[in-house]
Every structure is written in C-alpha cells, then in structure tokens.
Amino acid sequence: MSDYVRNLWYMAAWENEVPDHGVLARRLLDAPWAIYRLGDGSYAMLADRCPHRFVPLSRGKRVGDMLQCGYHGLGFGADGRCAHTPFATAVPDAQVATRPIVARHGALWFWPGDAALADPALIPDFSFVTDGAEVVCESLLMDAGYQFITDNLMDLSHAEFLHVETFGVNGSLFGGKHSVETDDTGGIWNKWDMVDAKAPEWAKPMLPPGTNTDQKMHIRWHAPASMALFIELTRDDTGQPLVPPMANPHIITPATATTSHYFYTREPGDAAKAMALKVFLEEDEPMIQAAEAGLDGQEFWAARPLILASDAGAVRVRRRLMQLRKREAAEPALQPA
Amino acid sequence: MSDYVRNLWYMAAWENEVPDHGVLARRLLDAPWAIYRLGDGSYAMLADRCPHRFVPLSRGKRVGDMLQCGYHGLGFGADGRCAHTPFATAVPDAQVATRPIVARHGALWFWPGDAALADPALIPDFSFVTDGAEVVCESLLMDAGYQFITDNLMDLSHAEFLHVETFGVNGSLFGGKHSVETDDTGGIWNKWDMVDAKAPEWAKPMLPPGTNTDQKMHIRWHAPASMALFIELTRDDTGQPLVPPMANPHIITPATATTSHYFYTREPGDAAKAMALKVFLEEDEPMIQAAEAGLDGQEFWAARPLILASDAGAVRVRRRLMQLRKREAAEPALQPA
Amino acid sequence: MSDYVRNLWYMAAWENEVPDHGVLARRLLDAPWAIYRLGDGSYAMLADRCPHRFVPLSRGKRVGDMLQCGYHGLGFGADGRCAHTPFATAVPDAQVATRPIVARHGALWFWPGDAALADPALIPDFSFVTDGAEVVCESLLMDAGYQFITDNLMDLSHAEFLHVETFGVNGSLFGGKHSVETDDTGGIWNKWDMVDAKAPEWAKPMLPPGTNTDQKMHIRWHAPASMALFIELTRDDTGQPLVPPMANPHIITPATATTSHYFYTREPGDAAKAMALKVFLEEDEPMIQAAEAGLDGQEFWAARPLILASDAGAVRVRRRLMQLRKREAAEPALQPA
Incomplete structure (x- = not known):
C-alpha cells in the first residue's frame, strides 16, 4: 500500500516561492517536480526528469513557457511534450508527466492522482x-x-x-x-x-x-x-x-x-x-x-x-x-x- | 543469535557520570535507557521511551524520584509504573521496562537478562x-x-x-x-x-x-x-x-x-x-x-x-x-x- | 554478473602519484590495494589487507621492498608472501593477493583478471x-x-x-x-x-x-x-x-x-x-x-x-x-x- 493518498489536493508551494522567470524544483511525494509560472499567470508542474538522460529539467533554463534541459538541450512545453531539439533532426516524440496545479489563496495545490477527478472545489478553505x-x-x-x-x-x-x-x-x-x-x-x-x-x-x-x-x-x-x-x-x-x-x-x-x-x-x-x-x-x-x-x-x-x-x-x-x-x-x- | 549475552553484569556508567538532579540518557545493547539517582542514593534504570508517543523520558524532567515526559506530561516512578497524568483523568495503567542496577567501586552495573539471576556477587572485582x-x-x-x-x-x-x-x-x-x-x-x-x-x-x-x-x-x-x-x-x-x-x-x-x-x-x-x-x-x-x-x-x-x-x-x-x-x-x- | 570486466588493463595511478619511499593506498574495483615502487624501479601491487587482523598494510611502513603491518608487525614482500614476524616464532605461511602492474607512458596499469592473460601489448596507446x-x-x-x-x-x-x-x-x-x-x-x-x-x-x-x-x-x-x-x-x-x-x-x-x-x-x-x-x-x-x-x-x-x-x-x-x-x-x- 502506498504511503500516500493520491486523489487529494496537496499544497505544493506558496505562490511567492516560485521565482519570477525561473523554476521551483521541489520533491513532493517522493518524486522531483519542476513548477513554474506561465506567461498567462497560470502554473505548470512537470516531472523534473528529462527522458533522455534523466537529469532534472530544472537545471536547465526557461525559454518562454518551455523548459530546456541543461545537459543536451531538449525542450518541453507546459503540457510536458518535447517541443525542441538543438540537433538537426526531428523533434523527438517524448513526453514528461504533468499534474493539475491550481493557485488558491496564495498557495499552489496539485493533484497527484487521476487528473479527471481534480475538482478545485475540493481544495480546503484557507481563505x-x-x-x-x-x-x-x-x-x-x-x-x-x-x-x-x-x-x-x-x-x-x-x-x-x-x-x-x-x-x-x-x-x-x-x-x-x-x-x-x-x-x-x-x-x-x-x-x-x-x-x-x-x-x-x-x-x-x-x-x-x-x-x-x-x-x-x-x-x-x-x-x-x-x-x-x-x-x-x-x-x-x-x-x-x-x-x-x-x-x-x-x-x-x-x-x-x-x-x-x-x-x-x-x-x-x-x-x-x-x-x-x-x-x-x-x-x-x-x-x-x-x-x-x-x-x-x-x-x-x-x-x-x-x-x-x-x-x-x-x-x-x-x-x-x-x-x-x-x-x-x-x-x-x-x-x- | 543475539549479538549480546544477556545474563551478565555490564557496566552502564561511572557513578560520576549521572548528574545530581538529572538523568543520564545512554544507549546500551541497542536500546535507550534513562539512569538516575534516587533520593536514597540508589539508582533507577528505566527504558528511555514513553509508552504514549515513544519519545525519550530523559527529554522530560525529574519530579522527585519520578521521571515526567516532556511531550504530554505522563510521569513514571523508579519501578517503571505510570504514576502521574496532567489530564483530569485516571492515571493510565502503563509500565516501562526496568533493569537491576548496582553501584560498585565507582561504577554502575546493570543486568540485561533475567532479573532473578542478577546476583551482585558476580560483578567482576574492580576494587x-x-x-x-x-x-x-x-x-x-x-x-x-x-x-x-x-x-x-x-x-x-x-x-x-x-x-x-x-x-x-x-x-x-x-x-x-x-x-x-x-x-x-x-x-x-x-x-x-x-x-x-x-x-x-x-x-x-x-x-x-x-x-x-x-x-x-x-x-x-x-x-x-x-x-x-x-x-x-x-x-x-x-x-x-x-x-x-x-x-x-x-x-x-x-x-x-x-x-x-x-x-x-x-x-x-x-x-x-x-x-x-x-x-x-x-x-x-x-x-x-x-x-x-x-x-x-x-x-x-x-x-x-x-x-x-x-x-x-x-x-x-x-x-x-x-x-x-x-x-x-x-x-x-x-x-x- | 560482476559490475566489472576483469580481463582488461585498468589504469591504477599516474607514476607520480606513488610516493618515493612510501605506499599509495587506493581503492580499485571495490577492493583496497597498496601500490609501491621497488628498489629496481618496477612496481608492486598488493591486496591492502593483512591476513592476520585485516587492517591495511599501507598503514604500516616500507622496509626495503617489504611492507610491514603497523598493527602487529608481519612483513610481506612484493610477491605477497609473508617474509617477517617480530615474534620469536617461525615466519607464518601466509600470502596476500597481488596483481600484474606495468608502467607505460607515465601511467600504471593493472590487470584484475587472470594474470596469465596480462599482455602489456593490450594497454591502449596513450603515448x-x-x-x-x-x-x-x-x-x-x-x-x-x-x-x-x-x-x-x-x-x-x-x-x-x-x-x-x-x-x-x-x-x-x-x-x-x-x-x-x-x-x-x-x-x-x-x-x-x-x-x-x-x-x-x-x-x-x-x-x-x-x-x-x-x-x-x-x-x-x-x-x-x-x-x-x-x-x-x-x-x-x-x-x-x-x-x-x-x-x-x-x-x-x-x-x-x-x-x-x-x-x-x-x-x-x-x-x-x-x-x-x-x-x-x-x-x-x-x-x-x-x-x-x-x-x-x-x-x-x-x-x-x-x-x-x-x-x-x-x-x-x-x-x-x-x-x-x-x-x-x-x-x-x-x-x-
């Protein structure tokens, strides 16, 4: 049995912990996550592990709403899809996991379970x-x-x-x-x-x-x-x-x-x-x-x-x-x- | 097979290592023990683990010959029996383990085995x-x-x-x-x-x-x-x-x-x-x-x-x-x- | 399956890492080794573990081409044979492992596998x-x-x-x-x-x-x-x-x-x-x-x-x-x- 209940909102961070043009790298429920603010003010939460050589994407850099790996340069969008390669080849068909993440009363809440069940009305009231x-x-x-x-x-x-x-x-x-x-x-x-x-x-x-x-x-x-x-x-x-x-x-x-x-x-x-x-x-x-x-x-x-x-x-x-x-x-x- | 022979006298401390109105917390044979001097000059040796939330009793304080837990206040006597609660309820029926402990030639000796066999004449001569x-x-x-x-x-x-x-x-x-x-x-x-x-x-x-x-x-x-x-x-x-x-x-x-x-x-x-x-x-x-x-x-x-x-x-x-x-x-x- | 291929030349050290009259103690492929330069300019590589009480021979001292243990004084030659005891008894019949070791282009190479196969011609060219x-x-x-x-x-x-x-x-x-x-x-x-x-x-x-x-x-x-x-x-x-x-x-x-x-x-x-x-x-x-x-x-x-x-x-x-x-x-x- 898992140590954790999955289908719940967990607090990931205070909004003010996410740097303005950077990435918050944080271990949550035993896994590394990269959390960052998108151009439209909403948030993205990506598995912090490049599928190429498994290093944290948060060691790379932001390029707009994309995270670019700092080891060999693959880039991933807020939806976790690979969207960029520096080599003269096609962008690889690759995907990193994402999680629903919602800002509410100064805090960011994420849902580690079935995304279809992630109803923001279930976030406890910390108004x-x-x-x-x-x-x-x-x-x-x-x-x-x-x-x-x-x-x-x-x-x-x-x-x-x-x-x-x-x-x-x-x-x-x-x-x-x-x-x-x-x-x-x-x-x-x-x-x-x-x-x-x-x-x-x-x-x-x-x-x-x-x-x-x-x-x-x-x-x-x-x-x-x-x-x-x-x-x-x-x-x-x-x-x-x-x-x-x-x-x-x-x-x-x-x-x-x-x-x-x-x-x-x-x-x-x-x-x-x-x-x-x-x-x-x-x-x-x-x-x-x-x-x-x-x-x-x-x-x-x-x-x-x-x-x-x-x-x-x-x-x-x-x-x-x-x-x-x-x-x-x-x-x-x-x-x- | 255990790493240790149990039915033997082991030295626990020098008498001068036990603070006058305090408690000596010491790990002995893989377990935490609290050792203190009683009002009559003899010694008590209690398992250093409150049965309520398992924290060391030695983190609490002495109240006469009693040790009071520093987390929620239960008190235990030299015989290991629970003798005090700060709540408006009956004293709980609880007990921590004790060991025979004897002072001899400046040293304290304890018997981790069957207490009925703990004959002080078996303590080796360090006169x-x-x-x-x-x-x-x-x-x-x-x-x-x-x-x-x-x-x-x-x-x-x-x-x-x-x-x-x-x-x-x-x-x-x-x-x-x-x-x-x-x-x-x-x-x-x-x-x-x-x-x-x-x-x-x-x-x-x-x-x-x-x-x-x-x-x-x-x-x-x-x-x-x-x-x-x-x-x-x-x-x-x-x-x-x-x-x-x-x-x-x-x-x-x-x-x-x-x-x-x-x-x-x-x-x-x-x-x-x-x-x-x-x-x-x-x-x-x-x-x-x-x-x-x-x-x-x-x-x-x-x-x-x-x-x-x-x-x-x-x-x-x-x-x-x-x-x-x-x-x-x-x-x-x-x-x- | 071992983590390591054994029948290969591995670099052990640069020659300049071996102290002039001392011993280089180095862990290689999960085992401790003692490497030293002999009087004739060639090198010895001995398992860095006395067979008596298992301490590193490199904690002892060089006596000519012999390594003498620093705990109870047994001495071992470049061939790994026990060659000295400080006690008034016969030299014990004891042996520590050795490995072929060869100097080439400033580096020392050793062969952790079958010594009969250790052909120096197989050392890669770093001239x-x-x-x-x-x-x-x-x-x-x-x-x-x-x-x-x-x-x-x-x-x-x-x-x-x-x-x-x-x-x-x-x-x-x-x-x-x-x-x-x-x-x-x-x-x-x-x-x-x-x-x-x-x-x-x-x-x-x-x-x-x-x-x-x-x-x-x-x-x-x-x-x-x-x-x-x-x-x-x-x-x-x-x-x-x-x-x-x-x-x-x-x-x-x-x-x-x-x-x-x-x-x-x-x-x-x-x-x-x-x-x-x-x-x-x-x-x-x-x-x-x-x-x-x-x-x-x-x-x-x-x-x-x-x-x-x-x-x-x-x-x-x-x-x-x-x-x-x-x-x-x-x-x-x-x-x-």
Whole structure:
C-alpha cells in the first residue's frame, strides 16, 4: 500500500516561492517536480526528469513557457511534450508527466492522482490567509514524516510542555473541555474550550486584576495533512475579545515518507520570524523526530501506543488516512501515469 | 543469535557520570535507557521511551524520584509504573521496562537478562579503582564493536607498534614469556612476563646504568568485555619495584553492535587527559576500526584470520563469548521482557 | 554478473602519484590495494589487507621492498608472501593477493583478471601523454559511476550546454557531421567533424575577419573506460592548423560501482589547474551525478532512456561493455584468486 493518498489536493508551494522567470524544483511525494509560472499567470508542474538522460529539467533554463534541459538541450512545453531539439533532426516524440496545479489563496495545490477527478472545489478553505491582516507566507523542510507532524498538531496539549515559554501557556488547557467533531467538507476538528481560565501571561496587562478568560483552541484537519488552527481569547466577565481571533495554516506535504514541507504564515518582522523558527525547529521538530525514532522502524499501531482521551482527534485522523489509503489500494484505476 | 549475552553484569556508567538532579540518557545493547539517582542514593534504570508517543523520558524532567515526559506530561516512578497524568483523568495503567542496577567501586552495573539471576556477587572485582591512589573515572564512545576492542586489548603486542612513543616501549615484549590462564571467577588472563629486559626509556633515569628490569604485563578479561590491565616493573638486580604496581580498568559495553562505551581511569591533570585521549582515539581507535572494516561485513571466523601464537588470549575470549551466546540462544527463558 | 570486466588493463595511478619511499593506498574495483615502487624501479601491487587482523598494510611502513603491518608487525614482500614476524616464532605461511602492474607512458596499469592473460601489448596507446609538450598528470575521485562518466564523454554535445563559457563553444557542433567508428585495437570512436564553422570566441583574434574554421572533435574509447580526446582546429581558407592538435586522456577507473578515479592531464600553471577543476567538478560532476540519481536505482536500459542519433557512440560503448561482462560471467575460469 502506498504511503500516500493520491486523489487529494496537496499544497505544493506558496505562490511567492516560485521565482519570477525561473523554476521551483521541489520533491513532493517522493518524486522531483519542476513548477513554474506561465506567461498567462497560470502554473505548470512537470516531472523534473528529462527522458533522455534523466537529469532534472530544472537545471536547465526557461525559454518562454518551455523548459530546456541543461545537459543536451531538449525542450518541453507546459503540457510536458518535447517541443525542441538543438540537433538537426526531428523533434523527438517524448513526453514528461504533468499534474493539475491550481493557485488558491496564495498557495499552489496539485493533484497527484487521476487528473479527471481534480475538482478545485475540493481544495480546503484557507481563505483566511489572504483575507485577513498581512502575513508572511513561508515554508520549511522538516525532517519528519507527515503523520508524526500531524499527531503533534492534533494534540495541542503538547504546547503545555514544549511551548510553555514561547506561548506563555499556564496549564489552563488541562481544565478545559475537549471534543472532536467532523464537518461535511471532510474536516476533523479537535477542540479545547476553556471557560473562566487563567489568562496567559502576555494577556494579563490587558485585563483588570483577577479577571479570567474564556479560550478556544480549535484545530481543523483535511486530508492528507492540511491543518488550520483557530484561537480565540475573550474576557470572561464581558465576553469581549481580548485580541482579534487568530487563524494559522499548518499545511504539511510529504517530500518523502520521512521528510515534509511545512507551510505556515507569520506576522511580518524579524522577531516573528525568529519566534516561528524557534517553535518549529527547536521545540517541535526534535520531539516529533524523537517520536518517529522511538518506533525504531515499527508501524505505529504495531508498537501499541498508550492511548489517552486527549488523543481522540489524532487517532481519528490516523484512522481516516488509513481508510483513504486502503480505498485507493483497492482501486488501481485511481493511480496516475 | 543475539549479538549480546544477556545474563551478565555490564557496566552502564561511572557513578560520576549521572548528574545530581538529572538523568543520564545512554544507549546500551541497542536500546535507550534513562539512569538516575534516587533520593536514597540508589539508582533507577528505566527504558528511555514513553509508552504514549515513544519519545525519550530523559527529554522530560525529574519530579522527585519520578521521571515526567516532556511531550504530554505522563510521569513514571523508579519501578517503571505510570504514576502521574496532567489530564483530569485516571492515571493510565502503563509500565516501562526496568533493569537491576548496582553501584560498585565507582561504577554502575546493570543486568540485561533475567532479573532473578542478577546476583551482585558476580560483578567482576574492580576494587582497585577506588582502593588505590586517586584517579579520574571517564568514558568515551568508540566507533567500533566491543569484540574488536577486546581483540586489541587481549593482544598487548600491538603496543609495540601503535604506542611506541606514548608508552616508550622498546620491543622487550618480544623476548618475553607468553601464557594464557583462566581463574575460578570466569576470568581469562593473557600474560607477558619479561625477565632481564631492557627498561623502557622513561624508567632509565631511575636505574643504575646497565641495569635491566623484570616486567609483567597481565590483562584479565571477564565476559562480556570487562578488562583489567596489571603492570609491574622491578629491578632485575634487586627485585625492588621501580614504580608502584599499576592497575587500569578497560571496561567495554556495547552501545550498539558497532559502537561501544569505553570506561577507563587516568591520573588527574590535563597532561594525563591528553595522553589518554591520544592513546585511545588517535592510536587505538583508527586501527580497531580498520580491523573491523577489513572484514567488509564477513563474520570474523568466516574470514579465516591468520592465527599467531600471540593471539591465544584473544582467541580464547572470542570462543568463550560464542559459547555463552549459543547457550543463551538455546534458553529463551533467560531473555527479559 | 560482476559490475566489472576483469580481463582488461585498468589504469591504477599516474607514476607520480606513488610516493618515493612510501605506499599509495587506493581503492580499485571495490577492493583496497597498496601500490609501491621497488628498489629496481618496477612496481608492486598488493591486496591492502593483512591476513592476520585485516587492517591495511599501507598503514604500516616500507622496509626495503617489504611492507610491514603497523598493527602487529608481519612483513610481506612484493610477491605477497609473508617474509617477517617480530615474534620469536617461525615466519607464518601466509600470502596476500597481488596483481600484474606495468608502467607505460607515465601511467600504471593493472590487470584484475587472470594474470596469465596480462599482455602489456593490450594497454591502449596513450603515448601522446609523454611524447608531446609537458603536461601535468593528475587525478580526482569523482562521486559517480564509470559508465555515467563515459556516457558524458562519449556524447560531446554536452559541452554546448555545460561548458559554453569554459570552452567558448558556440553551437558549431550542431552543424557538424557525426559518425561512429571502430578500430582493430578494440577502440570505439565518436567523431564530430565541422566544416566551414564559426570559430570559437578565443580563436577569433588569430583569424582574419570573416574566416571560418574546420573543426574535428574525436573521442576514442577502450574498455573499460579509457578515453582519449583529439581536437583539431584549422583555417577553413588555408587548411592550416590554428593551434597544434590537442590530445587529452580521460581515463576512468572504478573505485567502487558508484565512485571513480578520473585521470587527466592539463597544462602547467595555476590557471590551468583551476580551469580543469571547474570543468570536472563544477560543470561535469553535478550533471553526471544527476543522471545517475535520476535512475533512482533502476538499471539504465530498464529506465528506457530516449535515444537520440547523437547517442550512437555512447550506446555502442554500453553495449560492448555489457557483452564483455556477459562473456566473463560465462567463464568463471577468468576470475583471479
């Protein structure tokens, strides 16, 4: 069975990661891809491997909407057809694979499965990325498998141990109400709702002494690992928001089975950048890697993890993914060329 | 067949390697362990892997005699039982593995086999470590398998090539009498006895011109790789010791099949430290690694090594270890959980 | 089937790579070898692995024409026989493998197959290395398999993309005549002949304005990967050479299946050295590695490369090598001890 569900939209990149007249070379789901912007503003996604001598086309150069190989000069159009040879011979009959790729709310989404099923209406809603205050859209490559990163995010209680200082949390989560819900877009929600809870340290100056807060920490998952985190903090006495509601994408796309692109946004400025990198690379990544390494090659369920009530969201996500993978394994027609 | 004999005492650490209120995380026999000192001065040794999400407990913190996981907060006592949860739920019914661990003569010894057989009287005698002059107890991780390090030590003739300058040897060993003996503690002794031999360079100023020495270089092995080196140097004419008899532990414990903890002592001071590291890391380690690499994956005996008379001690040790491993392979009841 | 044809002369080193009173340790065809110059000026090639404890003999020292192991002191002569022991015992009956090795035109050639077949007359002709102007003989270790380096050299059209700036090429090759020939020494020639072609940029100052050139770029291959490149540039109007004909060795010997010794010559001087390293390590090597990596472990033909007319030479070489390997696989008697 494949490590990946194929018939889904995966995020390939932020639009701003594609250089203006160049090519973004990126490994996605274990294969190399070349992504570039066409003259008309749309995007092309070609298998990044020349069929002649197998080198990445992205090592060559753009010639209009064509990619020309940097080894012996064959050129390929946005449709993957060979369209140019430097030799005094006919253009060879050759083709590289392509994938549907769509820009939506600052992100590029591709469909690694049967192209006929690639309906853009199925892209999960991340409109908050472009509809709210200005944010910086960035990504990093995390040396961890996407399911372990998902486990981390779908159990927000980890913040009470890993992010105590960076987030200023104070244990209020453990007094909250935990629930798991699904919605009709295929989303799975893991929710913590805290009523009359001690405010985080950074919020105290914004409150009269002794005033508590109501807090919501809700995270939404769509297959395979496209998550959105929603946080609200209101005064317990007046019900007024202390800060505007926060929404953050945490969108994970496998580079390989054990490395993942982590797409996120942050506020502008160097301090916010440093904070994001500290949280992701110094606090989260080493622990996520430790969780994966702790299996020592065993399959997750075969290792018989101790399941806590707080794992309900993460467990439901792992089961959903397993169902999707099994369903595709039973339908080879869904696999692309 | 396992790479390791299980029903033996292995050295886990020097006592001084365990931080006062912290945890020593160490890989021993291919598994991660957390070792810490309890309030009553005794020691605990827990499998360093939380049963919830499999991360090392040593990444968390000590809370009294309990280890609390740094990912989601479960706590485990010295007996390995789960004793704490931060959530508003019952403490889960969970257990991590433990091993018997005993302090003796500055070292901690653990028993990876059947705990019912762990008799401290079987720990080999290294009382000279704490009974003699003050020494510094240290360890290093050598990137070589424990049997190859043992081969190196059980054939002291290597000093005549690898340690000529550091030890001031001068070939006198080749004129000595070589013998191999066993004792009733399971020890195997490889002995070189040199009579009327040229003194080493460093000892000449302590002797009248033309005076020779009698020398003993005896090394004692106990399974799996706990060795003690005894050296004596006396005036050939008077029989008086030139220097006090020397005794040094060379205790090797596998971290993995190809990496080993090397426990040693040295005299205090920076010069002695530099000398020890030069001998172990610049002289011994590269050659031991070369011996292992030279097999290119072949089993040692399958490679049909040329056997010299001087190999008698090393060969007897390899055979003894093979017998012990075969015996355990035939008795699965001896394996721990 | 072996990765290597055994009954062939392979280049082991330039003579100047063998230190005067020392030993050249080099991995060749997946095995470690010790090469040194004897008192009479001829050469010895011994398996670089002591039969006692398997460490490289090259870690020891030369004692006349003998190599003495640096671990426990056994000595071996140029014929591979054990000839010395430091112990008070008989010299052991032991032998390390040797290979025929012959100096020819500044290079050392060895025969990894049946020594009885090692006829020096079969060494390909590289007399131009020592018969022409003074050159510097050097080698580098390229992290690529020898067949991929051969592919690169046997299709010189790559220069029009990889070496445009370093070689000053201008596309004239694409207007040339391409042919592939064999000769009666087992050589395969890939030839590009350009008539009335635009001169390269660097040659223009040597020509009256508007004068074109005739160009020859011929590369000759002998199994396994010993290549010679011949370049001629003449005035189209007078037929006079613009520069003396150039001849360059590109001799490739596998260190392992995926790493190769690349033997080349260059003009004296720092600029020529920098240019050579730029061409080999910055322009060629990354692309050759990309071609190998692009197979992702697949066998070359199984990956069904697109074949262009310009590949004719490279394809013929791959087929010849395959025939040679198949022939040897069918004749185990040709394998050495």
